[in-house]
Amino acid sequence: xxxxxxxxxxxxxxxxxxxxxxxxxxxxxxxxxxxxxxxxxxxxxxxxxxxxxxxxxxxxxxxxxxxxxxxxxxxxxxxxxxxxxxxxxxxxxxxxxxxxxxxxxxxxxxxxxxxxxxxxxxxxxxxxxxxxxxxxxxxxxxxxxxxxxxxxxxxxxxxxxxxxxxxxxxxxxxxxxxxxxxxxxxxxxxxxxxxxxxxxxxxxxxxxxxxxxxxxxxxxxxxxxxxxxxxxxxxxxxxxxxxxxxxxxxxxxxxxxxxxxxxxxxxxxxxxxxxxxxxxxxxxxxxxxxxxxxxxxxxxxxxxxxxxxxxxxxxxxxxxxxxxxxxxxxxxxxxxxxxxxxxxxxxxxxxxxxxxxxxxxxxxxxxxxxxxxxxxxxxxxxxxxxxxxxxxxxxxxxxxxxxxxxxxxxxxxxxxxxxxxxxxxxxxxxxxxxxxxxxxxxxxxxxxxxxxxxxxxxxxxxxxx
Amino acid sequence: xxxxxxxxxxxxxxxxxxxxxxxxxxxxxxxxxxxxxxxxxxxxxxxxxxxxxxxxxxxxxxxxxxxxxxxxxxxxxxxxxxxxxxxxxxxxxxxxxxxxxxx
Numbered sequence: 001x002x003x004x005x006x007x008x009x010x011x012x013x014x015x016x017x018x019x020x021x022x023x024x025x026x027x028x029x030x031x032x033x034x035x036x037x038x039x040x041x042x043x044x045x046x047x048x049x050x051x052x053x054x055x056x057x058x059x060x061x062x063x064x065x066x067x068x069x070x071x072x073x074x075x076x077x078x079x080x081x082x083x084x085x086x087x088x089x090x091x092x093x094x095x096x097x098x099x100x101x102x103x104x105x106x107x108x109x110x111x112x113x114x115x116x117x118x119x120x121x122x123x124x125x126x127x128x129x130x131x132x133x134x135x136x137x138x139x140x141x142x143x144x145x146x147x148x149x150x151x152x153x154x155x156x157x158x159x160x161x162x163x164x165x166x167x168x169x170x171x172x173x174x175x176x177x178x179x180x181x182x183x184x185x186x187x188x189x190x191x192x193x194x195x196x197x198x199x200x201x202x203x204x205x206x207x208x209x210x211x212x213x214x215x216x217x218x219x220x221x222x223x224x225x226x227x228x229x230x231x232x233x234x235x236x237x238x239x240x241x242x243x244x245x246x247x248x249x250x251x252x253x254x255x256x257x258x259x260x261x262x263x264x265x266x267x268x269x270x271x272x273x274x275x276x277x278x279x280x281x282x283x284x285x286x287x288x289x290x291x292x293x294x295x296x297x298x299x300x301x302x303x304x305x306x307x308x309x310x311x312x313x314x315x316x317x318x319x320x321x322x323x324x325x326x327x328x329x330x331x332x333x334x335x336x337x338x339x340x341x342x343x344x345x346x347x348x349x350x351x352x353x354x355x356x357x358x359x360x361x362x363x364x365x366x367x368x369x370x371x372x373x374x375x376x377x378x379x380x381x382x383x384x385x386x387x388x389x390x391x392x393x394x395x396x397x398x399x400x401x402x403x404x405x406x407x408x409x410x411x412x413x414x415x416x417x418x419x420x421x422x423x424x425x426x427x428x429x430x431x432x433x434x435x436x437x438x439x440x441x442x443x444x445x446x447x448x449x450x451x452x453x454x455x456x457x458x459x460x461x462x463x464x465x
Numbered sequence: 466x467x468x469x470x471x472x473x474x475x476x477x478x479x480x481x482x483x484x485x486x487x488x489x490x491x492x493x494x495x496x497x498x499x500x501x502x503x504x505x506x507x508x509x510x511x512x513x514x515x516x517x518x519x520x521x522x523x524x525x526x527x528x529x530x531x532x533x534x535x536x537x538x539x540x541x542x543x544x545x546x547x548x549x550x551x552x553x554x555x556x557x558x559x560x561x562x563x564x565x566x567x568x
Contacts, residue, residue: 011513014510015481018507018510019481019484019485019488021503021507022485022488022489022492022500022503022504023488023491025492025493025496025499025500025503026491026492026493027493028493028495028496028557028560028562031496031499031557031560032554032557032558034503035499035503035550035553035554035557038503038506038507038550038553039550041507041510042506042507042509042510042546042550045510045512045513046512046513046516049513049516049517050516053516053517053520055520058527059519059520059527059532060520062519062527062528062536063516063519063520063536063539066519066536066537066539066540066543067512067539067540067543068543069540069543070539070540070541070542070543070544070545070546070547071543071544071546071547072547073540073543073544073547073548074543074544074545074546074547074548074549074551075547075548075551077544077548077552078547078548078549078550078551078552078555079551079555081552083556086498086502086552086556089502089548089552090498090501090502090505093502093505093544093545093548093549094505096509096541096542096544096545097505097508097509097511097541097542097545099538099541100509100511100512100515100538100541100542100545101511103515103518103534103535103537103538103541104511104514104515104518104534104535104538106531106534107515107518107521107530107531107532107534107535107538108514108518110530110531110534111518111521111529111531111532113521114517114518114520114521114531115514115517115518115521126471220501221501224501224504224505227505227508228504228508231508231510231511232478234511234514235478235511236471236474236478237514238513238514238517239470239474240513240514241474241477242510242513243510243511243513243514244474244477244478244481245477245478245481246507246508246510247478247481247508248478248479248481248482248484248485249481249484249485249488249489249504249507250485250504250507250508251482251485252482252485252486252489253485253489253500253501253504254501254504256486256489256490257489257497257500257501260494260497347494347495349494354497354498354501355494355497355498355500355501356494356495356496356497356498356499356500356501357498359494359495359496359497359498360498360499360556360559363495363556363559363560363561364559366559366561368561368562368563369495369560369561369562370562370563371563372495374494374495
């Protein structure tokens with residue numbers, strides 16, 4: 001058994017190690033060391049908790065058993081999961097953090113003596129407030145992440161689900177959460193505590209269903225942030241520094257990522273949260289679609305164009321992930337490089353279903369990270385490039401965002417793909433992208449559409465090179 | 466007058482938000498996915514609370530309603546800790562620089 005002062009210092013150390021873990025991610029070279037710091041911090045936190053409780057009775061064995069069960073499941077998932085499924089995995093993990101926070105809050109509420117918070121029916125006011133905030137945010141994180149998971153996994157339709165009176169209903173529930181916390185603190189009634197949890201689960205569900213599939217980067221980042229605030233709330237209840245520091249770090253990390261994602265779409269945070277985007281636009285753009293001529297080609301034409309180019313820029317998007325085309329793409333690029341063609345990759349901030357999704361997929365296919373560029377770094381290079389190879393991306397290349405103030409995506413930063421001498425567009429059909437708007441790029445003189453599955457087309461091009 | 470310990474915790478919290486703000490802005494965008502998985506893993510330090518809850522039962526009865534929730538939370542958090550760190554490790558191992566000898 002160690003003194004609570006000593007354990008507080010160790011919790012501080014583990015908090016600092018977590019800061020270093022995030023700090024390490026500032027460059028790929030230091031990132032692995034950062035992850036090691038994170039693991040070390042976690043080991044310290046867990047060991048210190050055991051030592052400070054000093055309880056190695058039969059309960060301890062069960063703690064280890066449950067820890068190992070969870071650990072094995074987690075390790076199994078981590079090794080099996082394909083990189084294309086990272087968004088689902090992260091959403092799933094968020095839901096677990098949320099649920100764990102709820103469970104800890106429940107057991108603290110049922111047995112406050114174990115946590116030095118007072119007695120059942122007479123819990124310290126401050127602790128009760130912190131506990132109920134932690135529980136409510138945890139419950140919202142849980143049910144919200146479950147919906148995000150189902151949408152990403154395709155079990156639930158990615159289309160926004162909206163109904164009349166949705167916003168007033170949500171507002172009403174949010175207000176009643178605050179009222180319930182107030183009543184709970186004044187009466188200490190356990191019924192109110194359960195009610196609080198129930199409506200928090202409900203609001204998490206209602207908040208995410210109106211948000212469409214391609215807004216998932218924002219949703220995942222936002223839930224990331226929530227899971228942090230839930231952890232911080234529990235950290236205050238437990239008076240635990242490691243948990244407070246971590247909660248704050250994760251909370252602000254998720255908030256910053258949401259901000260970056262919203263900026264990448266030129267939409268305000270509230271606009272995304274209120275949802276329903278893209279559902280209304282489809283009807284008015286579909287009529288004139290068939291009238292415009294499109295040049296389409298095959299793998300042979302594409303190979304010819306690329307062989308005669310001296311520089312090629314690849315623009316990957318979510319479609320590449322769906323088709324699992326990243327390895328085939330890398331093979332194509334290897335062949336191009338053998339022919340002394342300069343190749344680089346351009347990644348839009350909201351390409352894919354979560355922040356940095358495309359980078360991970362390219363890294364998986366052994367693409368060196370110094371060939372992969374962000375929007376600002378590479379956008380001026382399109383004018384000097386011979387070929388742009390757009391694979392699975394759509395809205396992020398649409399020049400309409402720069403030219404048409406009527407367009408719903410007007411003002412969104414886009415990749416200047418149309419400035420290339422020629423554009424190769426791999427796509428299964430002419431259907432509009434997520435935003436439901438036609439892409440002018442399809443009809444440009446210098447665009448060649450390659451209608452095929454992304455993976456198959458890329459393989460065919462490689463054969464023809 | 467003595468300062469409530471809550472204020473100290475609040476100070477730690479607010480300062481950590483600022484640290485988080487600056488640290489996360491310096492994360493390179495290509496590592497945003499590992500950032501999310503590692504924040505997932507570290508926020509599971511909530512396991513500390515779960516362990517306290519799990520060990521709260523006495524010797525005669527290890528399991529009571531409160532400790533069962535604790536044990537469940539331990540498993541959930543452990544999935545996240547192991548899963549989060551390992552999947553981050555797996556991703557980070559893939560980030561490689563261009564081989565210079567190739568050029």
